Amino acid sequence: MKHPVPVAVTGLGCICAAGKTLPETLAALFRGERAPAPSRRFATSYPTPFPVFEVTEDFAGRDDLLRTSLLALAAAGEALADAGWSRESLRPLRVGVCLGTTVGSAMNNEDFYREYRQGQEPSLAPIRRFLHSNPAASLAKEYSFDGPCQTVVNACSSGSDAVGLAGAWIRAGICDLALAGGADELCRTTCNGFHALMIASDAPVTPFDRRRKGLNLGEGAGVLVLESEALRSSRPARAFLRGYGAACDAYHLTAPHPDGAGLKRALREALTEAGATAQNIAFVNAHGTGTVDNDRVESRVLAEVLPNVPFLSTKGYTGHTLGAAGGIEAALTVACLELGKIPASIGFAEPDSEQRAVPVTRTTTVAGDLAISQSLAFGGNNAVLVFGRGAR
Numbered sequence: 361m362k363h364p365v366p367v368a369v370t371g372l373g374c375i376c377a378a379g380k381t382l383p384e385t386l387a388a389l390f391r392g393e394r395a396p397a398p399s400r401r402f403a404t405s406y407p408t409p410f411p412v413f414e415v416t417e418d419f420a421g422r423d424d425l426l427r428t429s430l431l432a433l434a435a436a437g438e439a440l441a442d443a444g445w446s447r448e449s450l451r452p453l454r455v456g457v458c459l460g461t462t463v464g465s466a467m468n469n470e471d472f473y474r475e476y477r478q479g480q481e482p483s484l485a486p487i488r489r490f491l492h493s494n495p496a497a498s499l500a501k502e503y504s505f506d507g508p509c510q511t512v513v514n515a516c517s518s519g520s521d522a523v524g525l526a527g528a529w530i531r532a533g534i535c536d537l538a539l540a541g542g543a544d545e546l547c548r549t550t551c552n553g554f555h556a557l558m559i560a561s562d563a564p565v566t567p568f569d570r571r572r573k574g575l576n577l578g579e580g581a582g583v584l585v586l587e588s589e590a591l592r593s594s595r596p597a598r599a600f601l602r603g604y605g606a607a608c609d610a611y612h613l614t615a616p617h618p619d620g621a622g623l624k625r626a627l628r629e630a631l632t633e634a635g636a637t638a639q640n641i642a643f644v645n646a647h648g649t650g651t652v653d654n655d656r657v658e659s660r661v662l663a664e665v666l667p668n669v670p671f672l673s674t675k676g677y678t679g680h681t682l683g684a685a686g687g688i689e690a691a692l693t694v695a696c697l698e699l700g701k702i703p704a705s706i707g708f709a710e711p712d713s714e715q716r717a718v719p720v721t722r723t724t725t726v727a728g729d730l731a732i733s734q735s736l737a738f739g740g741n742n743a744v745l746v747f748g749r750g751a752r
Contacts, residue, residue: 363635366600366748367527368592369584371443372691373435373541376580376678377413381438385678386695389703390723394677396564396576402548406555408562412546413578413679426493427579428464431684432543435581436499439539443585444595447503453591456507456535458526459496459583460518460542461683465511468547495543507535512683515737516647517606518542519582519686520745524604526586536591541687543581550682551577557614559651565680566707567648567673568655568719575649578679582687584694597750599694602730603636605629609740615653620661622742627665627734630744634730638666642728643702645693646719647736648673649680650707654736656714663716670726672705672719686735686743693733694747701725 372382378394379385388394396411404410419430440450467490475482492498496511508529512522519542526540554560554577561574586601607625609617616623631637644666646658650673662671674692675681681688696702705719734744 364531364633365589366602367530368587368589368597369599369601369694369747369750370587370592370595370597371439371585372598372694373437373439373442373583374688374691375415375417375431375434376681376688377415377578378677380417382691382695389674389677392704392706394564394706396679399546404548404551404555410551410555410560410562411564411576412551413576414546415579424489424492425498426464426489427545428461428543429493429495429498431545431579431581432459432495432499432583433502435541435543435583436539439583439585450503453537454507454535455505456509456526456529456538457496457500457505458510458512458522458538458540459499460512460514460522460686461495461544462513462515462518463544463547463550463682464493464495465513466549468549499539514741515739516682516685517735517737517741517743518683520690520733520735520743521606521686523584523601523686523690523745524606524743527601527604530586530588536588538586539583540586541581541583541690542684544579544682544684546577546579561650564707565650565676567650567676567705568659568715569708570710570712572650572652572655574651575680578681580678580681580684580688582684582689582691584690599697599750600748601745602748603630603634603746605633605744607742611740614738616657616736617740618657620657622740623658623661623736624665626742626744630746634746636730636746638669640728640730641666641669642697642726642731644669644671645689645733646671646673647734648675650675658736659715659717670702670720670724672702676706689733690745693731697731697747697749
């Protein structure tokens with residue numbers, strides 16, 4: 361089988377509760393630090409103050425865009441600087457933007473709705489802000505990019521799917537360079553929704569632990585710079601996107617298939633595209649939400665398809681950032697592959713007898729040239745990215 365040409369990853373950017381940049385985030389992960397707390401920006405009617413992972417940046421002076429787009433701009437700026445690109449140097453290029461989101465697709469302005477239902481005439485500023493805040497389009501507009509532009513809304517696999525799609529653009533010659541990843545903000549509507557589903561935890565999240573109670577929501581953005589081989593000839597790659605697989609369980613609106621059928625297909629598709637086997641994989645950055653069903657199914661699939669491969673969930677440090685998760689976790693996966701080590705899967709203490717694999721419990725040195733970042737999503741969506749070591 362002829363395998364697709366690997367796509368160079370030349371820049372990384374990340375903003376989340378663990379740090380305002382990728383280096384800050386990595387440092388917090390390897391120190392084993394996290395600080396989930398009730399939101400400072402909104403309150404819910406629930407008597408229990410559910411903890412969330414909130415970004416401290418308030419983006420003062422930027423009221424023209426929704427917070428999701430501002431998070432995306434922050435991560436994209438870091439990624440471009442990391443790759444050595446300036447606005448001027450990008451102008452001659454065909455630059456594409458592909459970002460995943462969930463909350464960024466909703467207006468989420470309760471004051472506007474409340475005033476409208478009361479017969480008042482609310483300001484149209486929230487409407488204009490919403491219409492200007494398509495995450496991918498707002499990023500393309502900020503930099504005057506004229507390449508392909510796509511916002512992916514595929515629940516919690518959105519960020520991973522966006523990276524996979526952008527890689528296909530590069531391989532097809534549709535653009536020279538692409539910004540890909542995900543961005544999402546916290547909001548009261550989303551928090552209430554997950555509370556209503558009874559899958560949010562009132563304590564810090566404990567992925568894969570026997571006593572896990574559910575997820576903690578988070579916010580942030582993760583963006584990768586992908587480049588064509590011709591464009592990259594003069595610059596080193598931090599990693600290469602070598603494989604992407606996607607499959608749907610078609611089983612349930614919110615729960616994964618009990619046997620992980622879709623995740624298995626997505627994993628095998630990504631491994632086949634990368635020309636890899638389980639023996640080549642250094643580690644897996646698992647979805648690891650801390651919910652009962654997700655962690656049980658995911659651990660079983662990892663034990664079957666990737667036996668004895670070390671894995672962790674970084675959501676214990678960032679919270680579940682929904683559409684941003686795939687982008688943030690892809691950036692962290694590449695960075696850990698470069699370092700040759702992964703942090704402890706924070707929150708895990710006691711194995712579950714229903715799980716056939718357990719995450720790492722301390723900083724772990726990893727060997728191998730490939731790493732996996734995977735996402736499971738509502739609707740049965742599954743997305744898997746395989747990254748290979750770069751040139752620096």
